[in-house]
Amino acid sequence: MATIRKTNTKPELIVRKLVHRMGHRFRLHRRDLPGTPDLVFPGRKKVIFVHGCFWHRHNCKAGRKKPSKNVEYWLPKLKRNVERDAKCVKELRSAGWQVLVLWECKVRDSERFAAVLLDFLGRRDSK
Numbered sequence: 571m572a573t574i575r576k577t578n579t580k581p582e583l584i585v586r587k588l589v590h591r592m593g594h595r596f597r598l599h600r601r602d603l604p605g606t607p608d609l610v611f612p613g614r615k616k617v618i619f620v621h622g623c624f625w626h627r628h629n630c631k632a633g634r635k636k637p638s639k640n641v642e643y644w645l646p647k648l649k650r651n652v653e654r655d656a657k658c659v660k661e662l663r664s665a666g667w668q669v670l671v672l673w674e675c676k677v678r679d680s681e682r683f684a685a686v687l688l689d690f691l692g693r694r695d696s697k
């Protein structure tokens with residue numbers, strides 16, 4: 571998994587920039603949390619994952635795309651990604667974290683997704 575996990579991908583940078591502009595402070599890639607969430611808000615007990623549609627099998631065009639090579643190798647691997655994602659979210663939630671998963675394709679639709687972020691994080695001054 572570690573070998574195919576891409577960090578600091580473009581959608582992730584977009585998210586960070588926007589969250590930063592909203593005035594929220596966050597930590598990156600906390601390895602001590604299940605799934606190493608991309609953005610962590612320790613004070614609010616919230617985490618955000620920014621998932622690539624292909625790697626995490628989003629229900630969209632990119633996520634349904636089959637690997638072009640080595641299908642026998644990649645399909646099970648992708649399936650394990652999805653199972654692992656679900657498991658991590660479950661573990662985080664049972665530990666009291668609120669989890670938001672953002673998909674690469676949605677992040678590109680930046681206006682709508684900014685509203686989703688604001689909804690999840692709330693205003694900075696309202697704790």
Ligand SMILES: [Zn+2]
Pocket residue numbers: 623628629630631632633673674675676
């Ligand atoms: Zn997608």
